[in-house]
Structure formats: structure tokens, C-alpha cells
Amino acid sequence: MKITILKENFKNGLNIIERITGKNLTLPVLNNVLLTVEKNFLNLSTTDLEMGINWWGLVKTEKQGKISIPAKLLSSFTGLLPDKKIILEAKDKTLFIECEKRKTKIKGQDPEEFPLIPKIENQEFIEVDSYKFCQGLSQVIEVISSSQVRPEISGVYLLFQKDLIKMVGTDSFRLAEKTLSLKNKIKKECSLIIPQKTIRELINVLGEKKEKLKIFFSPSQIMFELVMPEISHPQVQIISRLIDGEYPDYQEIIPKNYETQIILEKKEFLNQIKTASLFSGNINEVKFKINPKEGKIEIFTQSSELGENKSYLLGKTEGNPIEVSFNHKFISDGLSNIESSEVIFGLNKDGGPAVLKPVGDESYIYVVMPVKSD
């Protein structure tokens, strides 16, 4: 292969594909990027065997071909080049690179040894807005546990239903659900569980792009695709295996009613939880006491070693007086996922789950279990 490409374009591509490569000592080929030149396109591919990333860029082609090269080295190297044209030429498993005042050789590997990234044959797809889709995912991904004891909850659950997508994450102590509406109705209801790592890469790579994202899937795989708008050729593809398993019937645990509810200014609430957390001791327990008559929530923590902290907030309150304790981290995680300036905090007695919701936005709900009292 021999091509000319602009540094900036090449570096953009490398930034996208290098993320899933690393220092894999058992299978060093997974640290490589496969460069493939066909017609006027350079394709960069990487994989960690669970997921694969493809990127395409337009280049001036002198000779087609392919080569497999250490991805991190190529990316660091390219980042240091001046913003000029780069000539890339592959000869005998070595990549020759020329750019203003510089001549470089990077040793590669046989491109035939590079693992195949699976393709999805199904031509049907669902189209979403990349930015909104990733934004929604980022509101549910943080609650997922990275434990592999229950693989079915180690990913984000997606439910496609009529003109809605529901996204769900849980670690069994708390659960977040986001609902997005689609422009077009889906023909057939379906659901799938996507590994947490795939979702993270998707958010990192495509989270800022306000473009149309196509979602293809088969029973065991999912592919996210961004297209070059001018020529409708793929630009970025993220392909991943799906998690096999039955997602728990989570709707059951979302409480419909609350014993007590209070509307609070989110920023001040979060700030007081953070202050309280400094005195919460080892079990992270923070106590809430709501007195509806006074329209007031009191927040209390105590540590025999450090001291104690009491604070309060005022807010519109309904229901009965209540006292419940939570892990402060679970409450602040939930608040951090909420974008509105005011939140509804709904609590229940007898160890029942509580809820955090943005005011004036029905698309997001965060459910959290209290700390069991002795």
C-alpha cells in the first residue's frame, strides 16, 4: 500500500481506534491496528475480541494493500508530526512514513494474522440522534456494577418498544432508567444487553457528535454506525458482542407511590450530601428526616472518630413524617445523573425503595434502596 493523508485526518482516526488497544502480552496482535487501503479509502481496525472499531478516511491512493502496526506507537508518533501531508508506504511488514524533515520506519506484523471483526448481515437498522442517545446512556451507565457474578446486570439493558427506547442500568442496590422517544415506530419490540465497556467506548467516541447513528443488530451482536454525510460511506463502526441472559423484571421495583415526597434544589442538596459524607464513617450511612409540616429535610451523619454534621434544606413537601438512611454515594450518584435544577425525592417506609426524579421531566428515574436499620 502507498497513500498520502493529512496528519489531522489520520490522527483523528487513530484517536478513535486506539482506545481499545493496549498492552496485551498473551495476544500482541490485539495491540495492533490493521491499515487497509481500498480505492480511495483508508480503513483502520482494532479489536479486543469482545468489540471492534472501524474508521474510514479519504486518502490519495497510489497502491492498495494492508499492514498491521502497533496502534499506540503509531498514534503517539502521528500526534507529534507537524500539520502537513504524510506519505505512508507498506513494504515487507514495515511501514515507511515520510513527513516534512522526517523519515520513519515502524515494524509491523503480517496483516493476515489480524483477527477478523465480525459483520452483521441484517440490513435493517434503527436510527437515533447520536448525541441524545449517548447522553441517555451516560445517565444510566454509572450505576452498573462491574462485578461479573451476575453477568445479565453487568451491561446496559435496551428495550425497543413502539416509538421508545428504554435504557436501564442497575447494581441491585439502585437502578436508573432513561426513556428516549424515536422519530419512527419500531416494527417489532425487542430487547438486548450491551456490555458496559462497549457503552463507554460508544460515549467516548461518538458522544459529542450531533449526527444520525444507525443501530444494527443480530441475536448475538450489535453495531453502531456513523456515516460520512456527503457520500453515505461508513465513517465509524463499533461492533460488539451482546450479553446473553434474561434481564430482571425491573419495572416491578419502581415504586408508584411515596409515603413522603419533597422537592429540593439539586445543587444545594448534592453539596449538603457531600459535606455529610465526610462524617459518615465506614458504612457511608447518611440519615434523612423529613418533617412535612415544616417543609424541611434534615441530613445527619455521625462518626465516633471524626465528629458529626447536621444540615437542612427547605422544599415543598407532601405526605407523612419519615426517617430513612441511605448510602451517601448512592444518593449523590443519582443527583449527579439528573440535569434539572430541582429534584423530586420520594421516600417509603419499612425499607421500601426511594426515588430521585428531575422536576418537569418524566424521561428519567433513579431508584435507590435504603440502608437496612438494625
Add this chain to the structure above:
Amino acid sequence: MKITILKENFKNGLNIIERITGKNLTLPVLNNVLLTVEKNFLNLSTTDLEMGINWWGLVKTEKQGKISIPAKLLSSFTGLLPDKKIILEAKDKTLFIECEKRKTKIKGQDPEEFPLIPKIENQEFIEVDSYKFCQGLSQVIEVISSSQVRPEISGVYLLFQKDLIKMVGTDSFRLAEKTLSLKNKIKKECSLIIPQKTIRELINVLGEKKEKLKIFFSPSQIMFELVMPEISHPQVQIISRLIDGEYPDYQEIIPKNYETQIILEKKEFLNQIKTASLFSGNINEVKFKINPKEGKIEIFTQSSELGENKSYLLGKTEGNPIEVSFNHKFISDGLSNIESSEVIFGLNKDGGPAVLKPVGDESYIYVVMPVKSD
């Protein structure tokens, strides 16, 4: 003690003094800050036994007194308070804190157990501009080795001579010297070696302050003092032990002449060194070849595993053709310490030291030993 202080003022003080506290398990009192109220001043003190930091702020005093409190906890807590008045009250080794909607108790320790921070009796001092002084120190500190094998080179050497201060750092492979001019002549020439950690804290705490800094010293101690301009009361003091020992006669190794010298654009040179470093292999060796006839320096690295890199720069050259190898890290460290846009690179044959100097600035010199060729 009982005082009222503004949150911002208190937080500023805590930011300065908390830096040297940490998780000292053998002497937990070193994790504390001593709060002392006398007249209308709150004094915050911390120490790690090698150095101490004092800060003073103006407060509204209701009752004088003192208490010793975990510094990091107090600082994190204060950082989360709203920008309002804070009431601090010490009772029975507990600090009671009140601030808008919040009431907090932090458990402290007996203030009498807090170690004394030594004082310097000598009333004479040298006055410098804090910003310029710290700027100079930051140009020499990075080359100091943290090894304790030769304690006399584990700190910054300061030489006060007539109306000059010379600052020197070395790790025996390279050496940096910065010369600052003083407004007033010093009565008696003297020199001292200051621990690296003290210099780091000095730069962190006072590096951005464009104010007058007073330097006091005794045979075993040094104190840096910043004064509240309006009332000539100390605002910040950093007190440290000095390193005992004889600093090497470093002037001898600074070469006066070069076999070859070339003037280079610094940013491009640094960039090419970084690129070269990717292919320099385990011993970090980068080869330089200067051809004065062509006015050209060639930079070459090679790794049997990764590949190789060749690049060149043009520059005004004097002297004879030369080929010398260096550790790339030593060259890029030197370049990073130089502020001018052009540098003089002076090289010598037969393993003699090379020099990097800013063009048009005689106050800084960086000396570096080449890699020994086999």
C-alpha cells in the same frame, strides 16, 4: 477560642497549610492543623517535622485560644461550605462550626501535643521578588535526583554573592544553574542547600504571588516570609531545615568552549526529540550529528523491535562536524526549562559535557553529559 471568619479567607489559609499534612500513621498529630487565636489573628500551623507552614488571617475574635484538628478533613469540609460567615468555637478538644443551615462538630486533639515549629532568631533578611525567585527555582529543581545516596545534591544549592543569587540543581548527569540579580548588595557571601520538598512547597504556595519575599536563615534553618502589605504582619511563613554538607564545586564542569555549536528553534527541536524518543529503546539513546557546512543537525534513533526515526533541523552552526549521543530525557528536560524561542546547543568531543542555553539570556545554563559510547 471563638471567632467569625469568612469562608473564602479560611479556605485560602487551609489550602496553603494542608499540603504538608497527610496520613501519618505513626505520628497522627502531624495530620493536624493547629488553630491559634490571638488578638484579631487566626494562625494556622502545620509541620512534617522537616518543614513547617504558618498562615495568618484577620478574624473577628470573641475568645482567644487554640485547638488541633485533622487538617484534610477541615479543609475538605470548609471547601463545601457556602461563601458566607463561619463561626468557629473550640470546647474540650472539639471544634464547633456553624455556617448557614449547617452545624458541625469535629473532634480534635490536645493543642499542647502539637509539635513546636522552630523560629529563626536572626533578624536580618534578604528580600527578593517572590514570583521571579520561584520561577528561577522551578528552572533548576527538576534535574535534582530524589536519591538519598548523596544528600548534598538532594537539594537546591543557593549561593548569595554580592548582588546575585545563584541557584543550582544536579543529579550528577546534568546540572542547571540560574542567576538572579538582587536590588541590594548582600553584606557577606554565603551558601546553603535547601531540601527539594521545601522548594516544591515554596513554588506551590508562593510561586504565583508577585510580592516581596523575605528570606531569613540560621546555620541549620531557613524561613521564607510573605507579609500582609497593609499592616506589616506575617501572612505566610515556610520554615525548613537545611541540608548539611559540602556542595560539589560545580563551576568546574561547566564548559567554557564548545567543539561545535548550533542555534535551534526550541519548540521544533523539542518536538523532534519527543518523536525520536519513541524509537530510542531501553537506554533512551538518541544520536545527534551536526554538519556545520550544511548548517544542519540530524537526529537519529533506532530500536530493533519497533523501527527507526530520522529527522533534521536547520540552524546557524559554528565549529567542526560532530556525532554525540544523549539520553533523550535529559535533552528534553533541559529544553523544557528554557523559556526563549531559540536555544544554543553546544557540544564537545570525547565524552565532554554539552550545554543548552537560551539565546539572548545569560542567566540560565543547562549542562548535560553524553551517553558513553562503547
